[in-house]
Amino acid sequence: MISHNQRHFPIYFWVLFSFILNFIIQGCANYAEIPEGIKNSSYLEGVYSNEPILNPFGNNTLWSLLDEKSDIKEDSLFVYIRFDKQRRLHAELFKEDSLFASKTFSGRFQSDSCYYAGRDFAIIPFFPIFYALREHKLRFYSYDHSMVIELAGATIGGYILFAVGYIDNDAWEYKKVGNKKTDYLKFTDSR
Amino acid sequence: MNLIILLILFVANENGNRDDWFPPYCKMSPKKIAAPKTIQDCITQLDTVLTVEVKEHFRKQNEQIASIEIMKTIGEDFVITWQLDFYSGSGGYGFSSKSKSEDLLNALKIVGVKHHHLILKIVFNCLYKKLNEIPFDINIEVQNVKNEYDPLLVREGLGNFYQSDLNIEAFEDSIITSFRFKDLGIGDTVGTCYHEKVRNSLFYLTGVIDSINYVDQKILVRTIDISSNLRYRNVLINKRSLVSGDTITVRFGDWYKKNEYEFDYNYSKKQVMPEWQRYLKQKFGN
Structure with a gap:
């Protein structure tokens, strides 16, 4: 006869289960195939327009991808991107002399000429009563005169037997204004 | 905990069963439409239920493609509302042994029209003529649709219903494409x-x-x-x-x-x- 205590799963089961879920969601949020003709990762440093290059798939600003919680709506902003010796990505949102916001990402360069920012991962683990998993990660690469930020994300959540989830995989392109922070002045004059 | 789950299920079920909801192309909930007994009933109901914008656009369309286009988008909803697909293979509504439009289906069965798509085509063809004030005879419309669609229907073999649907879809797509193709020009x-x-x-x-x-x-x-x-x-x-x-x-x-x-x-x-x-x-x- 099975005793009452034996019917409960031990704690290590739930730890193991959380790890398995973690791996599942990591498998969901995958980057797409890298396009041909992208430039070396050293081209990434520079000043970019905050507005995306025109495309029919939505117009996320560069800063809204870098900082999801940001609610800055001002036009004609620029983003300066540079890397330090620890390979951290520093991004500054500015207009003329005013700095609106800044953010630092830890990440890594890989041999495919892309910069992979550290992933943003959250889990609510009360499986199966209430659970949720969310992962968002960003990849940066550059073309001749622009930078592409690719977002790969997955969200899964549910309670009891009801579960929903979706996978994000999109990319936005931003025009490169120049390599130095002051290069935005040339871009502003030419507009 | 059980109580909370039951409460959630109850609320979800209540939201799904709202009778007052109706789609944007209707003036009232399709659940309130009575079962039609004749083709004329169907025409009258559509005339009453469809919004002015929908009827106006339908009326102005070319006769060749008007009913095909409207059936492709909202036709299926009326098939379900009137339970027209009861005899064509895909039907079956719970434990009910007959469709609520039994009289209409039986009347059309006698003249050899069983497939719900053909019934709907007859209805929309007649509605088009009614809206454009063109005189029409339902019997002639039935015969015209039969002549046009009968060769597309597969009556024997497993999966005949799905094959018939595929044939009909391909036939209607070709009509729409041919119609749109006429307007093309080099440099467009x-x-x-x-x-x-x-x-x-x-x-x-x-x-x-x-x-x-x-x-x-x-x-x-x-x-x-x-x-x-x-x-x-x-x-x-x-x-x-x-x-x-x-x-x-x-x-x-x-x-x-x-x-x-x-x-x-x-x-x-x-x-x-x-x-x-x-x-x-x-x-x-x-």
Whole structure:
């Protein structure tokens, strides 16, 4: 006869289960195939327009991808991107002399000429009563005169037997204004 | 805990069973429509239920494609509302042994019309004539639809219902494509939304027509813009990598002309790839 205590799963089961879920969601949020003709990762440093290059798939600003919680709506902003010796990505949102916001990402360069920012991962683990998993990660690469930020994300959540989830995989392109922070002045004059 | 779960299920069920909801093309909930007994009942009900915008657009359409287009979008809803597909293979409503439109189905069965698509086609053909004040005889309409669609119906063998549906869909698609093909000209800007399976990317392809093959309904398109949601510069079609400026021969069916909008009866508004149309206007102007 099975005793009452034996019917409960031990704690290590739930730890193991959380790890398995973690791996599942990591498998969901995958980057797409890298396009041909992208430039070396050293081209990434520079000043970019905050507005995306025109495309029919939505117009996320560069800063809204870098900082999801940001609610800055001002036009004609620029983003300066540079890397330090620890390979951290520093991004500054500015207009003329005013700095609106800044953010630092830890990440890594890989041999495919892309910069992979550290992933943003959250889990609510009360499986199966209430659970949720969310992962968002960003990849940066550059073309001749622009930078592409690719977002790969997955969200899964549910309670009891009801579960929903979706996978994000999109990319936005931003025009490169120049390599130095002051290069935005040339871009502003030419507009 | 059980109580909370039951409460959630109860609330979800209540929301799903709302009788007062109705789709944008209707003036009232389809659940309130009574079961029709004759074709004339169906016509009268549609005339009452459909919104003014839907009827007005339907009335102004070309007779050749009017009923096909409306059936493709909202036709299926009336098949379900009236339970017209009871005898054509896909029907079956719970434990009920007969359709609520039993009288109508039996009357049409006698004259040899069983497939729900044919019944709906007869109804919409008659409605079109009624709205345009063209005199019509239901018996003649029944005969016309029978003559046109009977060769498409497969009556024997497993899966005959699905094969009939595929035949009907292909036949009606060819009519719509032929109709749209007549308006094409060399130099027209055309585009399509294309999903590339290899890289799982969505593309909006835009091009200019270089030549038209009227026999095969094919067009030679010189691409002028390739826009991908993953910012690819090339697109793979039939194992060929295309970049902006390349030419490709395609069937016209899935391509749309710039500024060509189809009326979506589901939402009572014109829309075909609106994101692409907006993008073209911003990029190339009018």
